[in-house]
Amino acid sequence: MSSDLTSKRNSVPNPSATLFDWFARTASVVALLCFIAVLTQTLLRSTPFGKSGWPTALLIITAALTTLCSMSRQLAGQNVLLAATIVAVAGGIAHAIGVITGIPFGPFAYSSGAGPMFFDTLAWPIPALWIIVLLNARGVARLILKPWRKIKNYGLFVIGVAAVLVVLFDLALEPFATRCNGYWVWLPTKFPWTWNGMPLINSLGWALVSILTFAFTTPSLINKQSRSRKLPPDFHPLIVWVLLLALFGTSSAVNQLWSSLALCIGTALASTLFALRGARW
Template identity: 30%
Template sequence: MALGPARALGVLSLLAMVGLQVASGLAARPERFTGLIVALLAASAVAFAAGAWGTRRALAAFGAAVLTGYAAEVVGVLTGFPFGEYAYSDVLWPQVGGVPVVVAMAWGGMGLAAYAVAATLFGGWARVCAGAAALTAWDLFLDPQMVRLGLWTWAADDGFYRGIPLSNFAGWLLVSALVMLVVGRVAGDAAPGRGLLAVYTVMAVMETIAFAAVFDPTDPLVAAAGGITMGAFAAPAWRRSWQR
């Protein structure tokens, strides 16, 4: 069956993102690729959401997730709540209120993908909880990678997971739950579609490979922690989607 324009854009954006992730893993300064990778992630997620929900609803859901994530980051930078004490470097730009714009876009893109995973499996409050956990699972990759690239720093580097404090993951669960609520409010009962499942799965696979075999030095612990946790959401979501 032929792809519609939105889904075709989603596939092209996702493939371009994969290509850039490969290039960044081989580059001397991989942080230079971060902004464009996030932009392609967001474009792919919005395109797939548009194919499933319609363009207006997809843009509204993405915008709501972006604003929720951005507000949480601004509060976090200013007060240390809910993630803990941290600060962004000047590598990612532009920044508004001390928060890089691409960080807010990442909340939106992966927020839609994690919502789709949860919505494929559950309804109601179980969907909110599963989506929050699925999005937080991504941070098992994200924080170690971004800290090693110098994109942000923690006030204390003695956290239990690669120097990252437990408060960070508690904060992610809280903010991710809010993201699930606002996305669900916009998406309603519309089916999430398999495109967003692909976005979530591709991120899980690429990050696992990167930490296991590409980054110098490699980090098998992060590869296993992130890969197993994200896989625990992606695998049953795919199984359920094919059963429908």
């Protein structure tokens, strides 16, 4: 009798879980539609959806939401929110300091195309952008390193690979954000080497801030359940990663930025191949 009651309780749908699934799926659909809208604008070099900024703004918001929802399927919600808060605050502070001092990314300034500003210093999408980049980079790194998840220094390797992916992603993002859309501009520096107008010290800044941020967020992102049972690989970070690189690559091709296009293609292919290989283990 008691077993029958237990099975009936387990068979009753959880309203909270049902609402969460509905929200996550809705956010994913909206994110995909926004991706298609931004991709269409990029290909047509026009604004068929009225004001040109809203599809990109909505894409950033929904991509961040779907990232957090995907992580919440395998981690406690409060842990995911804590990690997201740390990433958003750390990235936002780093960029605000960068605008004022030029450290650690090099001297740059936001244009009106970046949208509303926090305290006339930080463009509003930047904290959400850091959530998208860092948390999905970590997800891809975990897929790549899945065969070595039981080694002693696995966590350090995840941080290292994720930081490399973040730097590659930023190199792909820069031409899209600066030369194609004008969200921010790089100011003259004494450094002789640049990447599509970006001083290469920017890559060092992204790497350092990413490593420090990963060091603080990793304790809240450890899935203790994976030690007791094998969980299926989460391909959501890889999907977000490849789609955004495809968008940046398309923009580079339309604007004839061939070195940027090659970087986008190479990064997407390498990430996909290594992630799929690692996920099979």
